[in-house]
Amino acid sequence: MGLETVVKDILDVAQNESSKINAEADVEVSRIIDEARQTAKKIMGETLSKAEDDIKKMRQQETSSSNLEVKRAILNARKEVLENVYMKSLETIAELPPSKNEELLKAIIEKQQINGNKIYSNKDSEEIVKKLSTLEYAGNIDCIGGVVIENEDGTIRLDYTYDLILKNMNERSLKQLSDILFG
Numbered sequence: 001m002g003l004e005t006v007v008k009d010i011l012d013v014a015q016n017e018s019s020k021i022n023a024e025a026d027v028e029v030s031r032i033i034d035e036a037r038q039t040a041k042k043i044m045g046e047t048l049s050k051a052e053d054d055i056k057k058m059r060q061q062e063t064s065s066s067n068l069e070v071k072r073a074i075l076n077a078r079k080e081v082l083e084n085v086y087m088k089s090l091e092t093i094a095e096l097p098p099s100k101n102e103e104l105l106k107a108i109i110e111k112q113q114i115n116g117n118k119i120y121s122n123k124d125s126e127e128i129v130k131k132l133s134t135l136e137y138a139g140n141i142d143c144i145g146g147v148v149i150e151n152e153d154g155t156i157r158l159d160y161t162y163d164l165i166l167k168n169m170n171e172r173s174l175k176q177l178s179d180i181l182f183g
Contacts, residue, residue, distance in 0.1 A: 078182055085177070086170050093162045094144040101145055102128050108147060108160045109133045115158055116149035 096104070105125060109132045113119065118138035121129040122145060129147060130137050141148055146161035170177075 078178065081181060082174065082178065085181070086166075089166055089170075090144060090163070093166060096145065098128075101125065102132070104145070104162075105129060105147065106132050112147075112149050112158060112160060115151075116156070117152040118150040118154075120148040120150070121146070 105121075105128055109119070109129070113133055113135050117135060119129060119133050119135040120138050120141045122143050123140045125145060125147075126137070126140060133147075135149065138150065141161070143161035143163045146159075146163070146165065148161060149158045150156065
């Protein structure tokens with residue numbers, strides 16, 4: 001009984017010890033796996049949350065960018081309409097019937113000729129201006145209509161050309177015109 005029993009006892013003790021170590025190892029492995037799962041869930045949650053935040057920010061940026069682009073397109077379209085209205089106004093004034101042109105020139109000359117000694121006009125209005133004004137006719141200027149009145153030494157020039165009058169009116173009335181056209 002001696003040696004076999006001792007070997008059997010040693011094997012039983014080793015077996016128990018091995019079972020105990022295996023059980024502890026299984027518990028430790030389970031704990032490590034649970035921690036790894038919890039860490040993976042946490043990392044996945046954080047990554048998902050960051051991805052959702054990034055997507056939200058990207059959407060907001062895209063929306064803002066799109067809104068800005070739409071506003072820019074609307075402003076450009078409005079600007080183009082206002083420029084077309086201005087150009088159409090210039091064309092309409094340039095095509096005034098001679099009687100209307102003479103009427104306008106007469107009103108300007110009667111009111112302003114006391115401020116100068118010389119008068120200028122475009123080539124088409126030269127004869128009318130000479131007829132209506134007592135000032136020295138000094139020559140032709142490039143404009144769609146109207147007159148420029150100048151003092152004797154040329155230091156003061158009063159520009160009553162239709163071009164400048166329309167430009168000034170357009171600049172002063174641009175906001176009001178925009179409100180009328182676009183509400």
